[in-house]
Amino acid sequence: MSEPLLDVSGLRVTFPRAGGVRQVVAGISYAIAAGRTLGVVGESGCGKSVTSLALMGLVPSPGRVEGSIRFEGRELVGQSAAAWRRLRGEAIAMVFQEPMTALNPVMTVGRQIAEALVLHRDGVGWREGEDQAIGLLEAVGINSPKDRARAYPHQLSGGMRQRAVIAMALACEPKLLIADEPTTALDVTIQAQILDLMLDLQDRIGMAIQFISHNLAVVSEIAHEIIVMYAGRIVERAPAEALFATPLHPYTQGLIATLPDPAHRVARLPVIAGGVPDLDGDGGCRFADRCPRADAGCRAAEPEAVELAPGHVVACFKAGQ
Numbered sequence: 163m164s165e166p167l168l169d170v171s172g173l174r175v176t177f178p179r180a181g182g183v184r185q186v187v188a189g190i191s192y193a194i195a196a197g198r199t200l201g202v203v204g205e206s207g208c209g210k211s212v213t214s215l216a217l218m219g220l221v222p223s224p225g226r227v228e229g230s231i232r233f234e235g236r237e238l239v240g241q242s243a244a245a246w247r248r249l250r251g252e253a254i255a256m257v258f259q260e261p262m263t264a265l266n267p268v269m270t271v272g273r274q275i276a277e278a279l280v281l282h283r284d285g286v287g288w289r290e291g292e293d294q295a296i297g298l299l300e301a302v303g304i305n306s307p308k309d310r311a312r313a314y315p316h317q318l319s320g321g322m323r324q325r326a327v328i329a330m331a332l333a334c335e336p337k338l339l340i341a342d343e344p345t346t347a348l349d350v351t352i353q354a355q356i357l358d359l360m361l362d363l364q365d366r367i368g369m370a371i372q373f374i375s376h377n378l379a380v381v382s383e384i385a386h387e388i389i390v391m392y393a394g395r396i397v398e399r400a401p402a403e404a405l406f407a408t409p410l411h412p413y414t415q416g417l418i419a420t421l422p423d424p425a426h427r428v429a430r431l432p433v434i435a436g437g438v439p440d441l442d443g444d445g446g447c448r449f450a451d452r453c454p455r456a457d458a459g460c461r462a463a464e465p466e467a468v469e470l471a472p473g474h475v476v477a478c479f480k481a482g483q
């Protein structure tokens with residue numbers, strides 16, 4: 163098999179705290195092939211954003227990243243700050259939930275996109291960059307791109323700002339786009355348009371996407387493969403169709419049961435009660451306290467991830483029983 167574009171193995175992220183460390187990403191493994199979309203789903207606080215920051219080399223100090231992140235066969239964990247900067251410019255781009263964090267409020271949108279082009283594409287000068295910026299704004303579906311290029315971020319709507327950020331991310335023609343809740347702040351119509359846009363761009367430039375959301379319905383619109391995170395771990399990973407057809411982890415089953423789309427609904431399970439536990443866990447399954455099937459064994463040891471069907475991995479003692 164050819165090497166995947168991104169190969170994450172045993173990734174851990176810890177932050178120091180009084181008397182020890184807090185493990186917020188607890189040894190996760192997955193891969194993404196070129197041109198494919200991986201969806202990452204899980205409720206707030208489960209470690210989705212910290213995982214994406216780790217992929218960009220942006221985990222804030224004093225956080226510690228361990229394990230392996232291989233990109234095109236090259237190990238990224240432990241590489242120099244300069245190497246991370248090059249990679250972020252040339253190969254991996256990221257879109258966040260709040261577009262204003264990625265935009266400079268005192269620079270026109272066109273100028274910002276042009277800047278990305280000048281910095282990251284060989285031989286592109288400012289003049290050409292500004293022309294290409296208009297083309298990129300058009301490509302992300304912004305009307306009157308020439309006028310919008312002259313606008314400042316606050317003069318655009320939220321949906322348009324997010325399109326502008328996507329245009330900026332695309333300026334470096336990334337091989338991997340990390341989209342962390344890119345549509346969460348937008349209303350549903352705009353959300354659907356942004357998803358369509360990302361799929362369309364993926365078709366055109368062949369980039370891989372890691373698409374993160376707390377909302378499984380949104381992830382299901384775009385992902386070929388889905389990982390479900392819970393309290394810093396991957397509890398289930400499967401091709402999207404398999405995840406909906408035969409969800410194996412009780413947490414995933416609960417998520418699917420709450421989806422509004424009847425086509426994606428299985429027999430109703432008890433609503434998932436309780437809150438996310440302390441991320442460090444106490445040695446047992448982290449989901450045990452909220453799990454309708456948990457028994458003493460589940461509280462005694464943490465389940466390992468097991469591949470129960472091709473590409474379908476689950477970390478649950480009860481799965482497959």
Ligand SMILES: Nc1ncnc2c1ncn2[C@@H]1O[C@H](COP(=O)(O)OP(=O)(O)O)[C@@H](O)[C@H]1O
Nearest residue numbers: 177186204205206207208209210211212213222
């Ligand atoms: N800079 C930080 N220092 C300490 N803890 C952090 C930091 N950033 C995130 N965390 C903790 O890591 C956990 C996972 O956060 P995050 O990845 O943002 O969750 P998600 O994106 O899934 O909502 C949370 O408990 C959060 O409080």
Ligand SMILES: [Mg+2]
Nearest residue numbers: 210211212343
């Ligand atoms: Mg997040």
